[in-house]
Amino acid sequence: MTIWNLGSINADLVYSVPHLPAPGETLAATRVDRFLGGKGTNMSVAAARAAAHVCHIGAVGADGRWAVERLMEYGVDTRHIAEVAEQTGHAIIAVDAAGENQILLYPGANHAISEDAIGLALSQAQAGDSLIMQNETNAQAQAARLGREMGLRVCYAAAPFSSEAVEAALPFLDFLILNAVEAEQLAAATGLQAKDLPIEDVIVTRGAQGSLWINRSSGEICEVPARQVTPVDTTGAGDTFTGYVLAGLDRGMPMPQAMAQATRAAAIMVTRRGTADVIPDLKDVQDARLA
Template sequence: MAVWNLGSINIDNVYRVPHLPAAGETLAAMEFSQGLGGKGANMSVAIARAAARVAHIGAVGPEGKWTVDRLMEYGVDTRPIQVMTEHATGHANIAVAEDGENQIVLFAGSNRAISSSAVGQALAEASPGDTFITQNETNGQREAAEMARQLGLRVVYAAAPFDPDAVRELLPFVDLLVLNQVEAEQLEAALGKPVHALGIEDVVVTLGSDGCLWLSGSGEETHVPAISVTPVDTTGAGDTFTGYLVAGLDRGMPMRQALDLATQAGALMVTRLGTADVIPDLKEIEDAKLG
């Protein structure tokens, strides 16, 4: 099987700060680093490090070619990625406080200029039973999700950053919806109904330090507890969780087993400073013996 990820690719500029800046505050950073990021890229790296095959559908500007090389080094199939001369690579300026919380300013750039032909060419190589995943940091999600559903792929939607209009458009094609507690509350407010009544086969709501909640299409609710760790940086932890969940399902794991693996991956991720470049692989998770 394989995973096809229509997702963002960002250059992450990470600033280590004593606390998150308040409105109007000028704050000196203690450290600076630059690396690969973007919710889509993070998920592709996590999927690859979870031992699943993943092809990334995305776009970068000419100054972002190194991000494509980095994805390839991590085992991601980068052939569907476009390099655009007329658009800058997406980037994120990330402030990370000493308590692990973060604040992010995002510029979409080439992530919002992916051509429909590139998506179609990539998915033409997919097989029934493969998995398609997307987020809200690119263009073309609805068309791609509809195409994936028609081709017999499992459609997974990580509804972040939250956009009620985007969610409304994708819901008819979604098999698995993944969102955090705040996003779930926003979605319920926007649609006027609880997430378990959306008619989706599976919904996973992440709850931070409380773990996650799996709502199955049969109406059953399963709580998966979190693993207690000391957080260093929460950036990318949700993407790592989702990537491992998707990889586990694509490899044939039952949902509960895939959720347990994803929970371990997310817990280990928050003990590390960085994003895609520090996402753990399966051996690191096994060696950490979390949970």
């Protein structure tokens, strides 16, 4: 099967800082690096490194050809990435000594993906394939509707969080992944707790407390504990988790097993500095010795 990802593509400029800047503060960075990033890109790379077939649907500017080439190197099908007049999206990321981050995002080409291009890409999908989206591109609800009509498993990673974006896609979703804060924000907006959402599968990630899976049909609730590691950079950990979960499900794993493998991948990810370029591959995850 195939995972289709309507996803962002960014250049991540990562600045090492002694602490996250306060409002109005001028702060000198000790280091700067450029990485391939964007939540969509991270998820595509993670799923590809977890041995899934991934087709990325997105857009870059002429300044982003290097990003498309890098995605190809990492095993992602890039035939449905368009080159548009807008600049490639980018993020400015400050990372402190404890691995916490602060992100400033410019969407650029990620908001210039045509609905025709999405339709053309998904015309090649087959029933049973998965479609994943995040809130870093345009046309999410339209793609979700099309995915539902085509019999795809429609998945949404609710970040950066917007209750309006989630609610627009909600009628077409089979699977929703969000963190604990986002779950609270969605409950405040809709009046529905995660267990009451009209979606077959919901995962709530809870950082050091692990993750929670809720299945609507069976009523099953499963908790998967986190792995204990010393974080260096938490950027991209949630995206890595999502990509690995989808890849595990695509390979026929039960949800708890897919989540456990994804948890290991995310734990390894936070011990590395960077984004898509340092996402662990399946052998890394299987060989890692984690608490």
